[in-house]
Each structure stands twice: as structure tokens, then as C-alpha cells.
Amino acid sequence: xxxxxxxxxxxxVDPSQGIDSIGDILIEDxxxxxxxxxxxxxxxxxxxRVIEANGMYVIPGLIDMHVxxxxxxYEHKETIQTGTYAALRGGLTAVCPMPNTNPINDNATVTxxxxxxxxxxxxxxxxxxxxxxxxxxxxxxxxxxxxxxxGAVAFSDDGRPVMNSLVxxxxxxxxxxxxxPIISHAEDLNLTEGGVMNEGILSYAFGLRGIPKxxxxxxxxxxxxxxxxxNGRLHIAHVSTRCAVELIRRAKAEGIKVTAETCPHYxxxxxxxxxxxxxxxxxxxxxxxxxxxxxxxxxxxDGTIDVIASDHAxxxxxxxxxxxxxxxFGISGIETLLSLSLSLVSVGILTMSGLVEKLSxxxxxxxxxxxxxxxEGCQADMVVIDPxxxxxxxxxxxxxxxxxxxxxxxxxxxxxxxxxxKGKVYEVV
Amino acid sequence: MKKDLVSIxxxxxxxxxxxxxTASTFKDVLKRDIKKVPTLRxxxxxNLFFEPSTRTRTSFELAQKRLSADVLNFSVTTSSVVKxxxxxxxxxxxxxxxxxxxxxxxxxxxxxxxxxxxxxASVINAGDGINEHPTQxxxxxxxxxxxLGEFKGLEVAIVGDILxxxxxxxxxxxxxxxxxxxxxVGPPTLIPTYLPKGIRAFYNxxxxxxxxxxxxxxxxxxxxxxxxxxxxxxEYFKLYGIAEERLQMAAPNAVVxxxxxxxxxxxxxxEVADSERAVILEQVTNGIAVRMAVxxxxxxxxx
Amino acid sequence: MTKELLNKKDIDRILSRIAHEVIExxxxxxxxxxxxxxxxxxxxxxxxxxxIRTIEGTNIPVGSLDISLYxxxxxxxxxxxxxxxxxxxxxxxxxxxxLVDDVLFTGRSIRSAMDALMDLxxxxxxxxxxxxxxxxxxxxxxxxxxxxxIPTARNENIEVLLEEEGKEDGVFIxxx
Numbered sequence: 001x002x003x004x005x006x007x008x009x010x011x012x013v014d015p016s017q018g019i020d021s022i023g024d025i026l027i028e029d030x031x032x033x034x035x036x037x038x039x040x041x042x043x044x045x046x047x048x049r050v051i052e053a054n055g056m057y058v059i060p061g062l063i064d065m066h067v068x069x070x071x072x073x074y075e076h077k078e079t080i081q082t083g084t085y086a087a088l089r090g091g092l093t094a095v096c097p098m099p100n101t102n103p104i105n106d107n108a109t110v111t112x113x114x115x116x117x118x119x120x121x122x123x124x125x126x127x128x129x130x131x132x133x134x135x136x137x138x139x140x141x142x143x144x145x146x147x148x149x150x151g152a153v154a155f156s157d158d159g160r161p162v163m164n165s166l167v168x169x170x171x172x173x174x175x176x177x178x179x180x181p182i183i184s185h186a187e188d189l190n191l192t193e194g195g196v197m198n199e200g201i202l203s204y205a206f207g208l209r210g211i212p213k214x215x216x217x218x219x220x221x222x223x224x225x226x227x228x229x230x231n232g233r234l235h236i237a238h239v240s241t242r243c244a245v246e247l248i249r250r251a252k253a254e255g256i257k258v259t260a261e262t263c264p265h266y267x268x269x270x271x272x273x274x275x276x277x278x279x280x281x282x283x284x285x286x287x288x289x290x291x292x293x294x295x296x297x298x299x300x301x302d303g304t305i306d307v308i309a310s311d312h313a314x315x316x317x318x319x320x321x322x323x324x325x326x327x328x329f330g331i332s333g334i335e336t337l338l339s340l341s342l343s344l345v346s347v348g349i350l351t352m353s354g355l356v357e358k359l360s361x362x363x364x365x366x367x368x369x370x371x372x373x374x375x376e377g378c379q380a381d382m383v384v385i386d387p388x389x390x391x392x393x394x395x396x397x398x399x400x401x402x403x404x405x406x407x408x409x410x411x412x413x414x415x416x417x418x419x420x421x422k423g424k425v426y427e428v429v
Numbered sequence: 430m431k432k433d434l435v436s437i438x439x440x441x442x443x444x445x446x447x448x449x450x451t452a453s454t455f456k457d458v459l460k461r462d463i464k465k466v467p468t469l470r471x472x473x474x475x476n477l478f479f480e481p482s483t484r485t486r487t488s489f490e491l492a493q494k495r496l497s498a499d500v501l502n503f504s505v506t507t508s509s510v511v512k513x514x515x516x517x518x519x520x521x522x523x524x525x526x527x528x529x530x531x532x533x534x535x536x537x538x539x540x541x542x543x544x545x546x547x548x549x550a551s552v553i554n555a556g557d558g559i560n561e562h563p564t565q566x567x568x569x570x571x572x573x574x575x576x577l578g579e580f581k582g583l584e585v586a587i588v589g590d591i592l593x594x595x596x597x598x599x600x601x602x603x604x605x606x607x608x609x610x611x612x613x614v615g616p617p618t619l620i621p622t623y624l625p626k627g628i629r630a631f632y633n634x635x636x637x638x639x640x641x642x643x644x645x646x647x648x649x650x651x652x653x654x655x656x657x658x659x660x661x662x663x664e665y666f667k668l669y670g671i672a673e674e675r676l677q678m679a680a681p682n683a684v685v686x687x688x689x690x691x692x693x694x695x696x697x698x699x700e701v702a703d704s705e706r707a708v709i710l711e712q713v714t715n716g717i718a719v720r721m722a723v724x725x726x727x728x729x730x731x732x
Numbered sequence: 733m734t735k736e737l738l739n740k741k742d743i744d745r746i747l748s749r750i751a752h753e754v755i756e757x758x759x760x761x762x763x764x765x766x767x768x769x770x771x772x773x774x775x776x777x778x779x780x781x782x783x784i785r786t787i788e789g790t791n792i793p794v795g796s797l798d799i800s801l802y803x804x805x806x807x808x809x810x811x812x813x814x815x816x817x818x819x820x821x822x823x824x825x826x827x828x829x830x831l832v833d834d835v836l837f838t839g840r841s842i843r844s845a846m847d848a849l850m851d852l853x854x855x856x857x858x859x860x861x862x863x864x865x866x867x868x869x870x871x872x873x874x875x876x877x878x879x880x881x882i883p884t885a886r887n888e889n890i891e892v893l894l895e896e897e898g899k900e901d902g903v904f905i906x907x908x
Contacts (some may be wrong), residue, residue: 023497099481191694204621204624204625205621205625206538206539206560207539207557207560207561207598208538208558208559212622276542277538277539277542277543293558318517322517323516323535323539324538325558351531451815454817456800457818466801467801586787592811
């Protein structure tokens with residue numbers, strides 16, 4: 001077991017310290033002990049393992065603030081062990097699982113269970129997100145403070161919206177005790193009404209019931225109004241429409257405490273991916289139009305959208321092998337998060353520094369987590385990325401139990417080659 | 430021709446015309462004393478109906494038997510197949526019976542498409558969710574051709590619940606491919622918000638029927654009223670029911686069609702349903718001939 | 733390589749001869765009717781009936797038969813099979829049917845035609861008249877009236893062109 005780790009000659013990108021240049025990083029005792037920019041570190045200790053990182057990016061470990069790890073209750077789809085292992089392979093050192101497990105994570109017992117499981121079997125850090133309401137039923141507030149004490153970092157009823165505006169108001173007000181965000185799955189269930197893909201010309205062509213963009217827009221507008229009223233902290237999950245981006249932009253300009261996240265499929269795919277009744281493209285919110293994709297990219301570029309998260313929603317193969325109406329919603333995205341997001345850098349929408357903000361620094365800030373940085377003294381969670389390495393997405397190349405991704409068969413460019421968690425190196429092969 | 434008929438989009442305009450021509454030969458066969466030809470003798474046809482349907486199933490069954498094929502009927506009610514849970518298993522089991530043709534009706538759009546990728550047999554879509562009902566559109570086109578001749582420039586009004594109608598959608602594709610013009614007439618709540626170019630929507634029945642050559646009335650389902658698409662049956666009939674006076678606006682020799690079964694007094698008045706203009710029973714007869722043509726022309730497992 | 737074996741005049745003489753043979757064999761035209769197999773046989777059938785009218789002065793009923801629905805080779809049929817008209821506007825029950833085809837080869841078309849006729853009625857007798865018999869029978873079928881016997885190799889092709897189809901009358905043999 002080497003006493004330390006030296007990452008040599010990589011392109012270090014750490015926006016938390018304003019670093020964006022070639023340098024070396026030394027890790028000792030599972031912490032960053034030295035970060036040298038522009039110079040090389042000379043280390044005499046032969047027991048230190050050296051990783052040559054020429055031509056690679058060296059960045060803080062990614063933090064995925066929106067995943068579904070399915071445990072407890074749906075272990076056939078994914079477990080904390082398999083999910084965090086897949087996360088590690090995707091360059092992630094921390095994930096935030098949503099509470100729509102079985103039993104639902106609406107109390108400290110389930111929160112503790114998840115944390116304990118992650119500690120015993122997990123491959124990266126797990127920060128649970130607790131439910132806003134008991135049973136995610138949308139009527140009574142859950143014990144946020146007790147869950148927070150047990151380790152929950154934010155609250156959401158994700159999977160579902162909080163339909164009752166009064167309950168959402170109370171949640172935003174109550175969350176101020178803990179100064180944590182309320183994460184909104186913005187969907188008006190009544191407008192969705194049996195819909196399975198974006199409502200538009202294509203849903204007409206395919207003979208499938210549509211989910212109108214208005215279903216997202218009305219709830220984003222509502223949540224922003226409530227954030228304004230309560231001065232609570234609002235975070236909008238998986239933004240998919242132009243109008244939602246515009247509403248958030250205006251709210252931020254006004255000074256309302258709102259942050260937002262989107263997922264890679266919303267800036268790389270459109271509703272066309274559903275062609276042929278491809279259930280791997282069935283997701284909620286649904287894939288939208290080219291105009292929305294453009295708006296998401298604009299929102300990422302100008303900072304309206306703060307975070308890129310995966311909304312990792314693994315399902316068992318049998319469950320997606322159904323007719324489109326009955327297949328469950330969800331894309332397995334934890335392992336493709338980084339590679340798909342790198343495409344934003346190659347087309348100039350984001351700089352690498354900007355990307356690190358979206359994938360690491362901002363989630364850490366929003367959820368008040370340690371991490372998202374390479375600062376000396378901090379826990380050594382980082383990832384070495386080869387921006388040119390091809391990544392062929394196949395069922396075999398994915399470690400997650402969930403193979404339900406519309407990117408099957410695609411070759412992406414750029415992936416994590418070494419993920420370092422608590423100073424331990426995992427080589428992604 | 431493709432091995433399956435899952436959507437009207439699977440057919441070129443020429444292939445549609447060929448089916449109609451072939452159907453008229455089969456219509457002659459149906460007039461003979463021996464209403465049978467040995468053409469598909471020894472072929473196994475499975476009728477897989479996940480939704481109850483007497484008319485369409487019977488029509489297919491007759492067509493199959495007139496072609497001397499062996500027919501197996503599976504009526505799978507949704508309670509016995511738990512919400513699609515064992516759909517793949519059911520479909521693969523059918524294939525193991527050695528089916529050459531599978532005629533499938535399913536409550537979810539896209540299922541025949543799925544089936545055609547799993548099985549070697551020829552898949553014929555007898556209605557999938559709100560998506561398509563290709564043989565209905567073909568028999569409607571056949572009926573129109575018999576009555577009115579050429580399709581180019583014909584004005585067809587589809588009236589009623591277009592949003593949930595697979596008959597409307599297949600007919601729209603078929604008629605436009607043949608050169609006819611299609612318009613939708615109905616309450617805004619039952620017409621899709623996003624329509625392809627070239628289809629006009631009319632919320633006023635009189636305007637919608639002006640100069641029209643074919644009036645296709647769609648069945649109104651009571652549950653649409655219960656789910657808030659329109660307030661009551663009597664208001665629906667007042668605004669959109671096909672009654673004698675409303676037809677004054679249409680072309681003088683306009684034809685009235687209905688895929689059946691009819692709700693007399695809701696989407697269509699009894700007088701119109703029983704009048705000379707209504708070709709509803711002919712649609713049924715033609716259905717058998719058209720389905721025989723489809724089964725004859727679509728490949729079969731060896732194609 | 734294509735070679736003409738029979739020309740317009742040859743075909744005409746053959747039809748005249750067959751017409752005489754039919755009348756002779758059946759001792760007149762009572763109870764006779766003629767059915768031609770689409771397409772070539774149907775045209776020849778009409779010509780035959782016309783010849784018989786000239787000789788005997790009687791009109792016998794004539795019809796055409798499409799055998800597509802009775803074929804035994806559906807698996808290998810071309811992409812879009814075309815159905816032609818079966819037009820037999822008279823009852824064939826108890827009649828002597830003269831079935832007419834242009835080329836007799838394996839015999840399978842004739843078998844299909846007989847099956848089709850049986851579905852349409854119960855003829856008293858079926859007699860077969862062909863313009864050309866090229867051999868290579870695969871079924872026990874023989875013609876009662878033959879225009880010309882033309883021995884062929886399996887891979888050769890006999891083509892019968894007729895005026896009714898817009899070509900000059902002629903019978904050709906094609907060798908690869």
C-alpha cells in the first residue's frame with residue numbers, strides 16, 4: 001500500500017482556487033498535501049505511487065446531486081453498492097440519492113440505513129436527500145430536522161411533485177431552519193395525464209399521449225412565486241424547457257434564492273430519440289425539441305443553470321421490455337454523465353473550468369458539502385480525465401445494473417481514467 | 430411489400446392502390462357459391478386480441494378462413510396479462526406455435542411494432558392504442574373508391590374524437606397518400622394541438638362540412654365525457670352530431686361513413702345512419718375482401 | 733439467343749385445325765364451353781370460339797380464368813402478385829369445358845386451373861387445348877389438342893406473343 005500518490009503533469013482545473021494550468025498534485029494520508037502549479041514536485045519517497053497525467057485533465061471528484069440508487073426496496077434495479085461502483089467508474093466521488101425508495105426515505109432510520117450501507121459497501125460518498133412529505137404523499141411535512149441530523153443534505157419528493165401549493169410553501173419556510181434547499185420535481189400531474197413523451201408533432205405522429213411543456217412551466221412558475229414569498233431556498237431539478245430556463249433567469253435577476261440543474265439527455269437528445277417506440281428514451285421530464293436543447297445550452301453558458309446531474313434512474317431489463325405506455329420512465333445515466341458533459345467543452349459552450357463548476361463545485365456549494373475542490377488539506381477526492389479516450393456505450397461496458405440508456409451503441413469521447421476517493425486510486429478499465 | 434402491416438406508413442401509394450385492386454377480386458370470390466380459395470392453405474394465423482372486439486376479429490377470421498388458412502384465436506383480457514407484465518413472454522409463446530401471420534390488437538400504441546421485431550411471422554396491426562388501424566383505413570378507402578371513384582382532390586371530413594382515434598390517424602395517412610384532402614371537425618379538446626401541415630381543424634360543424642365529399646363520423650366514448658373533454662352528450666350532439674340538416678353543406682352526393690359500432694343520437698342521427706348516403710354496412714362487407722387482400726399480399730413467415 | 737418457331741400464319745392455321753378437331757371429337761358443339769387461362773390462354777380461347785363460329789355457325793360460351801389464387805408456388809411469387817379477372821359468366825356445371833392455354837410445360841398451371849374450375853361448378857368433362865407443348869411434365873397431365881410439339885431444354889424459354897397484348901403474333905424460343 002503506497003504511502004502517497006503523485007499526479008504528475010496533468011492539466012489541473014479547480015475553479016474553487018482559480019487554477020487552470022499544468023501542474024502536479026501530491027496526496028498523502030488521504031488528503032491533498034501539495035498542489036504545485038507550473039512547477040514539478042520532486043518527491044524522494046519511493047513508496048509514493050506516481051500517475052503520469054500528461055494530456056489529461058485533473059479535477060475535483062464529481063458530485064452527482066440527483067441519482068436514484070433504488071436501495072432500500074428495489075435492489076433488482078440497483079443497489080447502493082452497484083450504483084456507487086458505477087459512479088466511481090464515471091468519475092464521481094459523491095452522489096445524492098433521492099428518497100423514492102421502499103420504504104421511502106422520509107425518516108431518520110432510512111437515512112441512517114443508506115449512510116451505513118454506503119459506508120460498509122459503497123465505493124464513494126453518499127449524501128441522501130430526504131423526502132419533503134411523509135410517504136411522498138404531498139400532504140404532511142416529513143421530519144426534516146431529524147433526517148438532516150442523520151445525514152440528509154436536502155429535501156425533495158422527486159419522482160413526484162408537491163402538488164399542493166400550501167404544502168410546498170410550508171416546506172420552503174420550514175427548510176429555512178436548516179438552511180438547505182428544497183429540490184422541486186416540477187411537474188403538474190394533472191397536465192401530464194397519461195402522457196409518455198413530449199406533446200407535439202412527434203407525439204401525434206407516433207400515436208402516443210403527450211406531456212405538454214406547460215406541465216413543467218406552470219410548476220416552475222409556481223415554485224418561484226413561493227420562493228419569492230417565503231425567501232426559502234429553491235432548487236429546480238432536471239430542467240428541460242426553454243420557458244423554465246427563462247423563468248429561472250428572471251428569478252435569479254430578481255434576487256430570488258433559486259438554483260437549477262439539468263441532465264445530459266436534455267442537451268444532447270430531442271424527442272426524435274423516441275422513434276421506433278424506444279423505451280430507453282422514455283424519461284420524465286420527456287426529451288423535448290431542438291429549441292429547448294438550444295435554450296438549455298444557453299442556460300448552462302450564462303449560468304442560469306448551475307448544475308449538471310444525471311437523474312440516474314436504473315431499471316431492470318424486463319421492466320423496459322414493455323410497450324411504451326407501460327415501461328417505467330428513466331434513463332440510466334451515472335456512467336455517461338461526464339462523457340456527455342465533456343461535449344459541451346469541445347463545442348465551446350463551457351470552458352473546462354465552467355464544466356467543473358457544474359459537475360463538482362456548484363453541487364458542493366448548493367448542498368454545503370465538503371468536496372468540489374483540490375485545496376490542500378481537503379479529502380483527496382479527484383478524477384483524472386482523458387479527454388480523447390473513446391467510450392463505447394454497451395450493456396457490457398456499463399457497470400450499473402441499469403442498462404436503460406438511449407446512448408447504447410454510441411461512442412462518446414472522453415472519460416475518467418482514474419478516480420481517486422479518499423486517496424485511494426481506482427483505475428477505470 | 431414489407432413483411433408486416435403495422436402502419437399505413439409501411440405502404441407506398443402504389444402498394445395501397447394495389448391492395449384496393451386486389452381486394453376487388455376477392456370481393457368477387459365472396460359473391461360465389463364456394464366463397465373460398467386455397468391460396469393460404471396450410472398457413473397458420475393467430476388472432477391475438479388484447480382488447481375485446483367482435484367485429485374486427487370476426488372480419489379477420491372470415492378473411493382468413495376464406496383463404497383456407499388455419500386460424501387460432503387468443504383473447505387476452507388485461508386482467509389475465511397483468512398490465513403488460515408478461516407481454517414479451519406472451520409474444521414469444523405465440524411465435525413458438527409456428528404462426529405464419531399474427532393479427533394483433535393491443536391497448537398500447539407501438540405494440541405491433543415491438544412484435545414485428547421479435548417474431549418471424551407477418552404482423553398485421555388490428556388496432557394499437559390510439560395509434561393506428563391500417564386495415565380499417567384500407568377498407569374505408571376501398572369503400573370511397575367504389576362510391577366516388579378517384580381520390581385526388583377529394584375532400585374528406587373526419588368528425589369527432591380525433592385525439593384518441595386510431596381510425597382517424599390511419600385514414601389521414603392513407604387518404605393523403607392517395608391524394609385526398611383531410612380536415613378534422615370537432616371540439617378543440619378532442620383535436621390534437623399539434624397538427625401536421627395541410628390539415629385544417631374546424632370547431633364549427635357547418636363550416637367543416639362545407640363542400641365535403643366524405644363525412645367520416647367517429648365513435649364518441651362515454652368516458653371522454655366523464656374525463657371532461659365535453660360537458661354532455663346532448664351538447665355534443667347539438668354541436669357535432671351528423672344529422673340530416675347538417676349534411677346540406679356537404680357535396681350533393683356526399684357519403685357518410687362510420688367505423689362502428691355507432692352511438693345513434695350522439696355522433697350520428699338514426700335517420701342519417703339508415704339513409705342511402707350512409708355506407709356503413711358496405712364498409713363491413715368490404716372489410717373482409719380488403720383483409721383477404723392484405724393477408725394475400727403481405728409476405729407470411731417465408732417472405 | 734431468340735429464334736422464331738411459329739409466325740402469325742402458322743398460329744392461325746393451328747387454331748383453325750384445333751377448332752375442327754374440337755368439333756369432330758365432340759360431334760358438334762352441343763354442351764361445349766371454352767375457358768382460357770389468363771393471359772395468353774384467354775386470348776386464344778376467344779379466337780378459338782370465333783373459329784368455331786365460322787365453321788359450325790354456333791356460338792359457344794367463352795370465359796377467362798385467373799389461377800393466381802390456386803397456384804402451388806406462392807412462396808416464390810414476385811414481390812407484388814397481380815390478380816387478373818376471372819370472368820366466367822355462365823354455369824359450367826354439366827358442361828364439357830375446353831380449357832385453353834398457350835404453353836403446356838410442367839402441368840402445374842393446368843392442375844391449378846382444374847382446381848379453380850371445380851370450385852366454380854361441376855363440369856361434365858374437361859378437355860385441354862394448348863398452342864405449344866414443350867415437354868417436361870411434372871404431373872400426369874396431357875393435352876387433348878396440341879398446336880405444336882416443341883421439344884425444349886429445361887433452361888430454354890418459350891415465349892408466345894399475341895396481337896391482343898400489342899405484339900405481333902409469334903412463338904419464340906429463347907436459349908441462354
